[in-house]
Amino acid sequence: MTEPLRVVLVDDQDLVRAGFRVILGTEDGIEVVGEAGDGAAAVELVARLRPDVVLMDVQMPGVDGLEATRRILGDAGADSSIKIVILTTFDREDYLFEALRSGASGFLLKNASPEDLIESVRVVARGDALLSPEVTRRVVARFSGGPVAATRPPQLTDREYEVLVALARGASNGEIAKDLHLGEATVKTHVSRILSKLDLRDRTHAVVYAYENGIVAPGTA
Incomplete structure (x- = not known):
């Protein structure tokens, strides 16, 4: 039997994490294995759990999602199978572009549908990347x-x-x-x-x- 995709949730809002956990927890083949409320905790948690996918908020107190992405992917190395999806409301596009350059595999809007959330995990886990062309062009163009x-x-x-x-x-x-x-x-x-x-x-x-x-x-x- 295929092992479930292991996901870590990173967001400083408990309610957001809870919502994502409920959505993903109802889906066969996906398991939320850990949660963190800031970037520093996320770096430590990911190093210990080695999940398949990290859903990473951008703006958090202390170590933000951008720096956490750099640290996680830098520590893991270029050949790491860990995929990071940036969670955003698009109020800081510069953060998003820098996160991409740091190795994140895509974006997910926080108001995305449950189906989009589930699909984002599956897409990046298989290595295709969560690619929204209009969003990527918007960030790169700016x-x-x-x-x-x-x-x-x-x-x-x-x-x-x-x-x-x-x-x-x-x-x-x-x-x-x-x-x-x-x-x-x-x-x-x-x-x-x-x-x-x-x-x-x-x-x-x-x-x-x-x-x-x-x-x-x-x-x-």
Whole structure:
């Protein structure tokens, strides 16, 4: 039998954690194994429990979610399977972008539906990343420092570059397969090779890479 996905909740509001715990606790295959009310406690808890997914609030007293993300992923190393999803209300977009650059696997709005919460855990756990194209573009467009001359990664093949452009614009594997007349399995292989060649954690960071290197410009997707 497949082991349940192990989740740690990090938020300074008891009520938020309780709500998330109830939602996730009703879902087969997901287990909330720990909770923390601030970033410092989260770093210690994650190091001890080694969960699959961390749902991380941004603004907390003491060590905030941004610094906690840096510490957790820095301590775990680049090959860690721990995935962090940033919980946000979008009142501090700069925090979100910096969290992405620190290795977080995506965003989740605090007013998301229960179905979205459950899906976010499953998506990041399987390595696809919780990628909301419009949200990612909004953050990158504001904080990437303005227009950048396009830099095509020389290590990518022509087809891999096409796939990178498409996923940076928010296309799913199915949409990329349809547009490029490929099988979905082939697209998945291309995405894996792109991430490996560019040393990127997941699809979210491929999007950030594409914007930062001028491969896709804000507002063109």
